[in-house]
Amino acid sequence: MISKPLLRSLIIWAIFIIGMLLLPKIFALLGFSKGNLRTLIQACYLAIFAMSWDFISGRTGYISFGHPFLVGIGAYTTAILSYRFDVPVMYSIPIAVIVTMIGGTLFFLPALRIKGSYFALVTLAFMELMYQLVQVIRPDLTGGTRGISGIETLTRGAVNGYYLAVSLMLVIAFVLWAILKTRIGTALSAIAMNEESVKGSGLSTTKLKLFAFMVSACVAGIGGAFLAHYNGSIAPRALFDINFLFTIIVAALIGGSSTIIGPMIGAFFLTLLLEKLRPWLPGAERYFVYGGIALLLYMYQPKGLYAIFWQVVDRFRTRRGGQS
């Protein structure tokens, strides 16, 4: 039998999935341009990265400042394999994901010993290091500072691109949700609350964290690889960039960290917001705006937009309940 909360979750999922799949139609009806759809595609990929980030940082409390490192491994691996060595995409992408997971283990090593801001700084160093390395090591492969362009694309047209991106996002979201529904989810959040007590409960936190890092890296690798094939290019300056990093983190935080839907909501909200601001604030000032929004939201409701949504729903319900 299906329990009531599970049923509620499944209904939310169904509505969400249908809404996401219908979005291009709705956009077409509203008379938005193809450009808007491309924005949504970027939002899907951002959502994937934000979910990947949240799987480690939102759950275990190990704040990663290096997620672009993982995304970059995925993107570069598939790009180099397919563009330089003509490896078919159906092999290059899975290989890229595996390589990213191996990179994830590197990333994991500092988490064995250090916590808090030190961990964040070490992961930030990974990102910086990667930026330096792609310029120095085999620039004939990585394309150095200019990156790689002309990477094979998988879809034609914005609509197809959207369906690919949104399907990826939804499948990833659903799998992560299912994983976190199990006792693993409980154990990972317990790490954030009190890692010593998790050990004191007879659990290997090393094993749990490694698992979380592997899953997170896998998701980041999938996102990075597909994004490279969507954009058809990699620009290292934009990829290993602190703004990109903060966009990922802020998306997760404002949407609602430690939920699955939250980072997706945050990613769409942020991407659309930045896009709307573009005419007025063309440059990097836009990032101040979202910094400000994140701060305001954090003061009002640290659990993010998703929690605000439920507050509104509950208020609406109690009001209606009061009348009848």
Next chain:
Amino acid sequence: MNAHLEISNLVKKFGGLTATNNMSFDVARGESVGLIGPNGAGKTTVFSLIMGEHRQNSGSISFDGTELTTLPTHQRINRGISRTYQVPRPFSEMDVRGNIRVGLMPNSIWQMLTKRYDPDRELELALSVGFAESDLDKAPSELSMGDLRKLELARTLATNPEMILLDEVFAGLTVGEIAQITDLLQQKREAGMSMVIVSHDLRSLQPLIDRAVAITYGSVVAEGKYDDVIADEAVRSAYLGL
């Protein structure tokens, strides 16, 4: 006879401070030992060393003949030894049920993923330490000190230990709660569980132990029958200030 737990010559230094200084004592299977000593004597430290939360500078800790020193905490627990904390350490954003759930988890990613938790086991354990069914969805912040100690105990027992190390189980409890926990511990003793109990509340401690070990400045100064240990000159001067 081979000791269940054998502590020999444990030295642990925190910087210039020697918290345990050549400490040695044994606990036999099924035995209950009271560990007493003044504040700062090293009682909590020896628990942390036994559990692998700190690593000793020298000396050995063996459990059923196996040297524990190189093992991580969770492996020591899986061998059957578990502790409570003097300052309760619940998972602050989980209710009582959730806290117990973590304690009951198997140390296997695969089993965590594929097997559901067992609500009956959780309830049973909660009731066994004296919680009411209505306490199960309380947050730790709503619990009294007595309830927090029960929760510590439940999480410790959830790991299915053969030996438990209890750090100040009675501190901050009401008379009624002390009686409740005493009952529970007596049951466990009768069922054959070994224990080491640290308590400043000697009157509550006495009926629960077969033997007392007194430490000051990180070393054992007396051990044996409770009455003899309490009567010991060194113990009286260090501990009771007499």
